Amino acid sequence: MQRQAAGLRERKKARTRTAIQQHALRLFREQGYQATTVDQIAEAAEVAPSTVFRYFATKEDLAVLDDYYSLAETIAAALAAQPGTTHPVEALRDALRVAFGGLTDEERAARYERDLLMVTIPELWSANLGMIVTGRKMIRDQMTSRAPGKGVLVDAAIGVALGVLLDWVKQPDGDPAAALDEALTELLASAR
Structure with a gap:
């Protein structure tokens, strides 16, 4: 029974953390990062400022998106599950299909x-460069283990993904996962 209570408590903490960060991101979008205060974030999330600081030591920590609708573990597992003979770009495309396909509509919208x-607010971009570097390394390590010497394909795929995001900023009504899938399919065709 104690384990169940601890599980409930942890889920509640995770929901509170996500809600606080979700309100912070909305305010960053509406007002700008610099103009948004922790007091405003707390008010929007209907928590005390001390609660915000319990989950995020600084305002800057609210901009770090490592755990906010992360797909890193799902992508890593989906990549690992791919047959070793699968072309690296195809394996990545298929892993991304699994990751995005497993999201609910609400999770997909939040992601x-x-x-x-992240690509439109400079403070969020700079706060998350470490996450991008870590993701690149994880994908590159998995890809080069299946296809030694093909790490450049990972960098090409990451460049394609960044291009899709930057294009999406201009037309945010589109589906970036579908656009990424299409772009990686084109990359795969030219890499074979």
Whole structure:
């Protein structure tokens, strides 16, 4: 029974953390990062400022999106599950299909919002460069283990993904996962 209570408590903490960060991101989008205060974030999330600081030590930590609708573990597992004979770009495309396909509509919308804000708000971009570097390394390590010497394909795929995000900023009504799938299919065709 104690384990169940701890599980409920952890889920509640995770929901509170996500809600606080979701309100922070909305305010960053509406007002700008610099103009948004922790007090405003707390008010929007209907928590005390001390609660915000319990989950995020600084305002800057609210901009770090490592755990906010992250697909890193799902992508890593989906890549690992791919047959070793699968072309690296095809394996990545298929892993991304699994990751995005497993999201609910609400999770997908939150993930899209996260990515859109990351490429349009400079403070979010700079706060998340480490996450991008870590993701690149994880994907590159998995890809080069299946196809030694093909790490450049990972960098090409990451460049394609960034291009899709930057194009999406201009037309945010589109589906970036579908656009990424299409772009990686084109990359795969030219890499064979």
